[in-house]
Amino acid sequence: xxxxxxxxxxxxxxEVFRAYATYTxxxxxxxxxxxxxxxxxxxxxKAFVNPExxxxxxxxxxxxxxxxxxPDVERVRRGHLNDLENIxxxxxxGLLYALSGPELYTALLHFRIFAGARITxxxxxxxxxxQPSRGLSWAAGYAVTISMAYKVxxxxxxx
Amino acid sequence: xxxxxxxxxxxxxxEVFRAYATYTxxxxxxxxxxxxxxxxxxxxxKAFVNPExxxxxxxxxxxxxxxxxxPDVERVRRGHLNDLENIxxxxxxGLLYALSGPELYTALLHFRIFAGARITxxxxxxxxxxQPSRGLSWAAGYAVTISMAYKVxxxxxxx
Amino acid sequence: xxxxxxxxxxxxxxEVFRAYATYTxxxxxxxxxxxxxxxxxxxxxKAFVNPExxxxxxxxxxxxxxxxxxPDVERVRRGHLNDLENIxxxxxxGLLYALSGPELYTALLHFRIFAGARITxxxxxxxxxxQPSRGLSWAAGYAVTISMAYKVxxxxxxx
Numbered sequence: 001x002x003x004x005x006x007x008x009x010x011x012x013x014x015e016v017f018r019a020y021a022t023y024t025x026x027x028x029x030x031x032x033x034x035x036x037x038x039x040x041x042x043x044x045x046k047a048f049v050n051p052e053x054x055x056x057x058x059x060x061x062x063x064x065x066x067x068x069x070x071p072d073v074e075r076v077r078r079g080h081l082n083d084l085e086n087i088x089x090x091x092x093x094g095l096l097y098a099l100s101g102p103e104l105y106t107a108l109l110h111f112r113i114f115a116g117a118r119i120t121x122x123x124x125x126x127x128x129x130x131q132p133s134r135g136l137s138w139a140a141g142y143a144v145t146i147s148m149a150y151k152v153x154x155x156x157x158x159x
Numbered sequence: 160x161x162x163x164x165x166x167x168x169x170x171x172x173x174e175v176f177r178a179y180a181t182y183t184x185x186x187x188x189x190x191x192x193x194x195x196x197x198x199x200x201x202x203x204x205k206a207f208v209n210p211e212x213x214x215x216x217x218x219x220x221x222x223x224x225x226x227x228x229x230p231d232v233e234r235v236r237r238g239h240l241n242d243l244e245n246i247x248x249x250x251x252x253g254l255l256y257a258l259s260g261p262e263l264y265t266a267l268l269h270f271r272i273f274a275g276a277r278i279t280x281x282x283x284x285x286x287x288x289x290q291p292s293r294g295l296s297w298a299a300g301y302a303v304t305i306s307m308a309y310k311v312x313x314x315x316x317x318x
Numbered sequence: 319x320x321x322x323x324x325x326x327x328x329x330x331x332x333e334v335f336r337a338y339a340t341y342t343x344x345x346x347x348x349x350x351x352x353x354x355x356x357x358x359x360x361x362x363x364k365a366f367v368n369p370e371x372x373x374x375x376x377x378x379x380x381x382x383x384x385x386x387x388x389p390d391v392e393r394v395r396r397g398h399l400n401d402l403e404n405i406x407x408x409x410x411x412g413l414l415y416a417l418s419g420p421e422l423y424t425a426l427l428h429f430r431i432f433a434g435a436r437i438t439x440x441x442x443x444x445x446x447x448x449q450p451s452r453g454l455s456w457a458a459g460y461a462v463t464i465s466m467a468y469k470v471x472x473x474x475x476x477x
Contacts (some may be wrong), residue, residue: 011258017318021255025308028248032301035244049237052287078367084243084402085353091251091348092409098338099329128370144348149343158336171417179477180414187407191460194403208396211446243402244350250410 016107020098027087027118034080037126038073079125083118084100086138089145090114097148100155110144115140148157175266179257182270186246186277195241196285197232204229212263237282243275245297248304249273256307259314269303334425338416341429345405345436352398354446356391363388397443401436404456407463408432415466418473428462436460 011017029096041047046055047070052062094114098107124134169175200206206229207213213222255274257266277297283293329335359365366372367389372381412432414424434460442452 002175015317017226018315021315023318024251025255025311028251029305029308031244032248032304035301043190050234050293052290052293056290066382075368080244081240081399084247086347087399088406088409089350091247092342092346095254095413096343100339113185128368129369131374133369134370142353145350146347149347152339152343156336156339158333158340171414171419171474177474180418180470180474183410184470186416187410188464188467190403191407194460209393209446209448209452210454215449239403240399243406244398247474250406254413260474265471 015104016098016102019096019104019108019111023115024091024094026115027090028082030119030122031080031083031087034076034083034122038080041070041073041076045072047073075128076116076126079122082121082125082138084140086118086145089149091139093145093149093152096129096152096156100152111146114141114144115143169256173227175257175261175262178263178267178270179253179286182274183250183253185274186242186249189278189281190239190242190246193235193281197235197239200232200235204231206232228233235285240288241280241284241297245300246277247305248308250302252304252308252311255311255315261310269307273300273303276303329407333422334420335344335416336453337426341433342409342412345408345433346399348437348440349398349401349405352401356394359388359391359394363390365391374439382421387445394444397440400439400443404459404463405436407467408459411463411467411470414470414474418470428466432459432462435462448474452464475476 042053046066047068048066049069051067052065054066058066070096094111097110102110120137121134121141123129124137128134171180189289201212205225206227207225208228210226213225217225253270256269261269276296279296279299280293282288283296287293360371364384365386366384367387369381369385372384376384412429415428420428435455438455439452439459441447442455446452
């Protein structure tokens with residue numbers, strides 16, 4: 001048992017893998033934060049989508065007026081979906097990239113740009129900042145993911 | 160070749176990793192089930208979104224009346240999206256957590272609560288059960304994921 | 319350090335794992351392409367959702383007419399969401415499957431069918447091809463994922 005455990009721990013001891021673990025956890029926690037922001041806006045704007053969600057504070061016909069969309073809620077939800085669309089590729093391609101033996105310096109550069117880009121993207125979406133703030137931060141994360149995918153395919157290609 | 164294979168098999172022989180593999184597969188299969196439930200409601204409620212989907216059973220102008228939204232279909236779709244938003248973080252953070260060397264007992268506790276919470280969440284959403292059933296089951300899965308993220312960052316932090 | 323690195327590189331040297339890395343990267347890049355196609359249709363159809371996105375080419379009240387939904391944009395977005403719903407399970411279950419020690423021939427068969435099915439699904443959705451093209455390509459990717467999940471549970475089950 002302890003031999004196996006040591007082997008697994010070696011993976012998490014590798015610096016590139018630790019960097020991947022750190023930045024992946026950060027961007028996934030950031031994505032999870034979108035759920036809380038959505039809930040905050042749904043409650044403060046009183047804009048719900050499920051009838052059972054309004055039943056706690058309002059009974060009868062009156063509750064129906066809270067079953068509506070709100071621009072702020074919808075904005076957070078779009079940011080959340082954009083996170084899913086971009087963080088899922090990072091999760092998969094980033095793991096394979098971390099296992100493909102990149103230089104630590106290069107790997108850190110990729111991970112830091114991605115995490116910075118997604119955090120910037122969230123601020124640009126929620127404040128909102130004028131374009132091209134959101135567009136550029138999206139593009140930075142996208143480009144870094146493509147760069148990692150290129151390294152993975154160059155190292156591991158097996159069709 | 161067989162030396163490498165043994166090394167890989169050792170990963171899947173580790174009990175924490177096997178538990179992660181089991182519970183991840185269960186929650187991903189549960190998420191995939193949402194596609195079938197959506198298809199079931201689209202067909203029984205005759206509520207489609209793509210014109211080519213109605214062409215098989217209905218021709219011409221008459222087909223347009225089946226291009227509509229249905230409350231039951233939309234409810235399943237919201238449950239499906241909520242799965243994506245919560246199971247993707249579990250997939251990534253759970254993998255890193257399993258590699259960070261947790262106690263088997265603690266790891267099993269995390270994985271079981273998460274899987275139980277997501278299955279309860281699905282029932283709470285689809286029946287639907289009165290709140291706070293859905294809210295609490297969502298929060299349980301969320302809290303467990305945060306707890307695993309804390310362990311990952313404590314073990315592997317490399318910024 | 320170099321001993322650890324060698325250990326990690328051994329993972330990426332394993333042929334089944336290299337095949338997983340290759341096909342996962344391909345389907346994730348394909349999914350990322352949906353973002354570019356959405357952007358292309360939003361710009362050519364002038365159909366935006368965020369007010370700040372129209373400000374660059376159009377000022378004042380006139381800009382509001384470009385805040386609208388467009389059938390082509392919505393179609394690409396549905397294809398993108400369907401990718402997320404199906405590629406996320408492949409990402410997780412496929413990784414565990416690759417680590418469960420399958421035969422190289424069998425693993426390649428699974429990965430190739432999945433990648434082929436998702437590429438076909440995208441063409442079937444965007445052209446669009448008459449049904450059951452889209453339905454069958456969706457079902458092929460779904461069936462292959464279930465088959466991999468069965469192998470994972472058979473090899474690793476630890477409840």
